[in-house]
Amino acid sequence: MYFGVYEIRPLKKTEWDKAMQLVWDTFMMFEAPEYETDGIISFRSFIKDPLLKKMFINGGYRTLAAFDRGVVVGMAGLRKNNHLSLLFVDGEYQHKGIGSCLLRELSSYIYHELGQREMTVNASSYGRAFYEKLGFEKTSEELKTDGIIYTPMKLILNETNARGRTNR
Numbered sequence: 714m715y716f717g718v719y720e721i722r723p724l725k726k727t728e729w730d731k732a733m734q735l736v737w738d739t740f741m742m743f744e745a746p747e748y749e750t751d752g753i754i755s756f757r758s759f760i761k762d763p764l765l766k767k768m769f770i771n772g773g774y775r776t777l778a779a780f781d782r783g784v785v786v787g788m789a790g791l792r793k794n795n796h797l798s799l800l801f802v803d804g805e806y807q808h809k810g811i812g813s814c815l816l817r818e819l820s821s822y823i824y825h826e827l828g829q830r831e832m833t834v835n836a837s838s839y840g841r842a843f844y845e846k847l848g849f850e851k852t853s854e855e856l857k858t859d860g861i862i863y864t865p866m867k868l869i870l871n872e873t874n875a876r877g878r879t880n881r
Contacts, residue, residue, distance in 0.1 A: 830869065
């Protein structure tokens with residue numbers, strides 16, 4: 714499916730490493746500056762964890778990506794059926810609706826295919842306003858675990874906010 718000129722589709726196994734490089738580069742540009750060394754190391758360990766890649770390969774980590782002429786420019790993953798994980802968009806492509814589109818598609822999948830009625834996310838300080846704009850609400854104040862700074866949030870899903878491009 715397409716969102717404007719961008720192709721939105723499930724990430725292929727052969728594209729995993731490029732997607733994780735996008736995540737790392739974007740993290741280093743926008744989020745790492747507020748982190749201490751232990752948080753940066755923890756984040757790097759998470760995205761390089763062979764178990765995460767294995768979950769993805771075995772279908773346990775649903776991942777959508779946005780492509781511009783074949784190049785990964787955004788991605789978002791789904792863990793535990795309703796937890797949004799690693800929503801990252803290349804800095805040059807931010808504020809073009811790509812992140813919102815990826816989130817809507819995963820929301821639609823969670824709501825219509827899995828029957829879940831809420832989506833959770835551990836929002837970074839950088840991403841918190843983005844999630845709030847889309848209707849997510851804090852479920853706790855900002856936390857820090859293994860140096861990673863985040864705010865737990867959730868979105869109650871309904872027919873309106875879980876309407877992906879395939880459900881219009």
